[in-house]
Amino acid sequence: MNLPARFWILILFLWSTAWTVEAQTPSVGPKDLCLSGQPSAPIRVDVFSDFQCPSCRGFYLETIKPLIKDYGKENKVCVRYFDFPLKMHKFAFEASRYSVAARRLGQDPWQKVCEALYEHQAKWTEDGKIEAAVADVLSAEEMSRLKKILKEPSIDQMINQELALATERQVTMTPTLFLLVNGREKKVNGKISYPILKEYLERMSK
Amino acid sequence: MVLRILHWVCRLILGGIFLYAGYTKVDNPLQFAAALEAYQLFPPHVVLWIMKGFPWLEIGLGLVLLLGTAIRYTATLAGALLLVFVVIMLITYLRGIEADCGCFGVGERISLFTLTRDFLFILPALFLAIQPKRGRSRRPSRLV
Numbered sequence: 001m002n003l004p005a006r007f008w009i010l011i012l013f014l015w016s017t018a019w020t021v022e023a024q025t026p027s028v029g030p031k032d033l034c035l036s037g038q039p040s041a042p043i044r045v046d047v048f049s050d051f052q053c054p055s056c057r058g059f060y061l062e063t064i065k066p067l068i069k070d071y072g073k074e075n076k077v078c079v080r081y082f083d084f085p086l087k088m089h090k091f092a093f094e095a096s097r098y099s100v101a102a103r104r105l106g107q108d109p110w111q112k113v114c115e116a117l118y119e120h121q122a123k124w125t126e127d128g129k130i131e132a133a134v135a136d137v138l139s140a141e142e143m144s145r146l147k148k149i150l151k152e153p154s155i156d157q158m159i160n161q162e163l164a165l166a167t168e169r170q171v172t173m174t175p176t177l178f179l180l181v182n183g184r185e186k187k188v189n190g191k192i193s194y195p196i197l198k199e200y201l202e203r204m205s206k
Numbered sequence: 207m208v209l210r211i212l213h214w215v216c217r218l219i220l221g222g223i224f225l226y227a228g229y230t231k232v233d234n235p236l237q238f239a240a241a242l243e244a245y246q247l248f249p250p251h252v253v254l255w256i257m258k259g260f261p262w263l264e265i266g267l268g269l270v271l272l273l274g275t276a277i278r279y280t281a282t283l284a285g286a287l288l289l290v291f292v293v294i295m296l297i298t299y300l301r302g303i304e305a306d307c308g309c310f311g312v313g314e315r316i317s318l319f320t321l322t323r324d325f326l327f328i329l330p331a332l333f334l335a336i337q338p339k340r341g342r343s344r345r346p347s348r349l350v
Contacts, residue, residue, distance in 0.1 A: 191243070
């Protein structure tokens with residue numbers, strides 16, 4: 001094989017590799033990225049949630065949001081959100097797709113998307129217009145990237161993996177929490193108000 | 207004799223129930239708090255007090271019942287507490303609120319089964335409250 005042929009084969013190989021890398025953004029599971037804090041935080045709160053569930057909405061806005069505000073920056077608590085869309089909620093799976101896609105934009109956009117989904121739950125539950133709910137909180141560039149990511153088949157795969165994980169962990173309702181403090185994990189069915197969770201976390205982390 | 211055996215059985219059952227119930231709440235207080243909040247009856251600061259103090263009351267009651275001290279009073283208190291639980295659970299159930307019982311930890315929804323079960327727990331408490339002594343027969347004293 002002469003040099004020009006080898007050269008073009010190498011170029012072709014490099015080009016096809018680059019194309020493959022560009023087409024798929026890396027999967028980011030909730031185990032890799034905390035909604036708030038870092039995986040190294042001493043306390044971990046795993047939440048299995050459904051974006052169309054009213055209790056989950058209340059739990060996020062009234063408990064998780066202040067928790068993120070008070071503890072997120074100090075890396076005392078890592079909050080991991082797992083998608084558990086219930087079949088009885090018509091748009092829950094689609095909403096989860098937006099959340100999973102937003103993870104790949106980073107922690108900050110993901111937080112914004114989750115909050116927007118819960119804030120505007122009543123509206124998109126009625127009309128199914130989830131993109132409109134999310135578009136307001138992302139920049140044009142982020143939104144463009146999000147739309148591309150939404151087309152990837154790995155998004156649905158990720159949600160199905162999280163559903164399988166929920167089954168494995170015997171999650172039967174939303175929200176369901178798993179708190180890992182001092183090496184001990186506790187499961188909680190249902191939502192808890194922030195003053196109670198805060199008091200518990202403060203007591204357990206002493 | 208039968209009454210004595212029944213007495214022991216009731217004390218063991220009731221004492222065991224309260225001890226176990228208290229233990230599950232001490233082990234996972236947040237689950238207990240979540241169940242209380244789901245009842246939508248108490249504000250968060252009241253839930254916090256109940257979450258902290260109530261499990262120890264249950265454990266204390268359970269121990270005293272097993273020791274057999276002041277049976278009439280402890281059994282009456284236990285029965286009254288159980289009645290309050292059943293009433294609260296019934297109200298929650300009739301309101302159509304889906305909530306965990308919170309009786310023995312995670313994953314027990316309020317249902318006709320849990321309501322019936324908890325109501326039946328009152329029976330040993332009632333028996334002990336009415337028959338506090340261990341079935342000793344009272345013989346009339348003889349005048350010599």
